[in-house]
Amino acid sequence: MLRDFFEKYFVNPIKYNTGYNPVNTLTYAIILGIATILVYKGLKKLKIKIDNAFFRALVPYMIFGAFTRALTDASVFPRTYITVSPGIYFLVSLIATPALLIPYKFFKDWRRVFSLFGWGLVLIDVAALLVNLQKVTFNFQVLKYFIPFVTIAEVVIYLLTKKLSIVRDNSYLFYVHFYDATTTFVGVDFMGYWEQHVVPRFLIGLTGTAAVMYVLKFVVLYTALWIMVKLEEEGEEEELLDFIKMVIFILGFAPGTRNLLRMLMGV
Numbered sequence: 001m002l003r004d005f006f007e008k009y010f011v012n013p014i015k016y017n018t019g020y021n022p023v024n025t026l027t028y029a030i031i032l033g034i035a036t037i038l039v040y041k042g043l044k045k046l047k048i049k050i051d052n053a054f055f056r057a058l059v060p061y062m063i064f065g066a067f068t069r070a071l072t073d074a075s076v077f078p079r080t081y082i083t084v085s086p087g088i089y090f091l092v093s094l095i096a097t098p099a100l101l102i103p104y105k106f107f108k109d110w111r112r113v114f115s116l117f118g119w120g121l122v123l124i125d126v127a128a129l130l131v132n133l134q135k136v137t138f139n140f141q142v143l144k145y146f147i148p149f150v151t152i153a154e155v156v157i158y159l160l161t162k163k164l165s166i167v168r169d170n171s172y173l174f175y176v177h178f179y180d181a182t183t184t185f186v187g188v189d190f191m192g193y194w195e196q197h198v199v200p201r202f203l204i205g206l207t208g209t210a211a212v213m214y215v216l217k218f219v220v221l222y223t224a225l226w227i228m229v230k231l232e233e234e235g236e237e238e239e240l241l242d243f244i245k246m247v248i249f250i251l252g253f254a255p256g257t258r259n260l261l262r263m264l265m266g267v
Contacts, residue, residue, distance in 0.1 A: 001195055014081055019196035028086050032247075035093075040243045048104065050243050057111045058096075060118030065092040066257035067125040073258075076132045085255075095121070103125045139266035145186045146260065153178040153214065166225050176249055177221055181213040182254030183263070191263055217252075224248070 009023040043050060059146040065088050072083040082091040095101035096118070103113035129136065157175055161168040166205075184200070186209035195210065203212045228241050 005023070014084055014087070017084075019194075019201065020198050022198055025198050028168060031086075034245050036244060039093075040240055043243075045106065046101075046241075048100075050239050050246070053111050055246055057115040057118070058250075060115060060122050061092055061096045061099075062254050063257065064118060064121040064125060065089065066254045067122060067261060068092075069254075069258045070261035070265060070267075071125060071128060073262045074129075074132075074136050074265045076128050076135055092252060099168045117179035128228070137266040138264060140264065142191060142260075142263040145190045145229075146182060146263075149186060150179055150182040151181050156246070164222075166222060166229065170225050170245065173221060173225070173245060173248055173252070174218070176256065180252045181217045183256045183259035184213045185210040187259055187263055192260075193263070213262075 007023055010027075013019060013021060013024060040050075048054065068077060068083060068091075069075050069088050071087065072079055072088075078082050079086045099117045100110075100114050103110035103117075107113045109176055110230065154175055155172060157178055161171050167174055184195060188204060192221070195204050200210075200213060200216060203216060204210050206212075228236075228244065232238060232241055
């Protein structure tokens with residue numbers, strides 16, 4: 001009975017690419033929350049400062065995860081439980097953890113070493129693409145839609161920074177999530193893709209357009225950041241809130257980049 005439940009809600013959606021459902025969505029959200037706290041506590045115990053330099057060092061790992069996921073869609077890499085979402089996040093974490101800890105222990109300029117290793121992973125993905133070009137049919141037509149719509153979306157955020165302090169203080173999060181929303185909008189409304197997540201899929205079906213993603217992203221992000229402002233005012237640890245914002249950034253940048261790369265590779 002338990003095995004059938006697990007296969008129905010967790011195994012089969014990955015195996016048959018049927019998207020997320022309410023059960024696995026809630027479960028993954030809980031796991032993400034727990035993992036965020038555990039990773040944060042681990043970094044604090046090691047006295048690793050969560051700052052802009054650390055954030056920049058993480059960027060190649062975000063690109064690596066998104067690129068690897070897109071290459072899986074293109075059949076360059078085999079489709080397994082750790083090369084698609086949410087497994088790809090565990091795979092990147094499994095690689096990034098020792099890539100962080102070893103330089104931290106043995107190198108003074110450990111951030112640079114950590115970052116360079118991440119860019120090395122990205123180069124491996126590039127090499128994998130180059131030797132498998134026959135599997136890819138590039139479709140640059142997507143840029144005809146993506147460039148104007150992402151430009152409009154980011155201009156809207158820029159204008160909102162003039163009016164709303166929460167948007168102004170966290171503009172990079174709004175910019176990246178509107179970038180992600182644009183990839184979904186273009187993919188679903190113009191390129192024939194479909195949305196895999198439960199709530200967005202419901203809202204797209206309800207409204208008839210993936211442009212609703214802009215509204216959903218803004219409401220959820222603004223609400224989350226408003227709550228974080230209140231928590232900070234009540235004395236919540238600022239560094240923890242900054243780390244949560246880093247996770248929020250990854251949740252916008254990684255899927256958005258995967259979506260864009262997937263569309264560009266025509267898969």
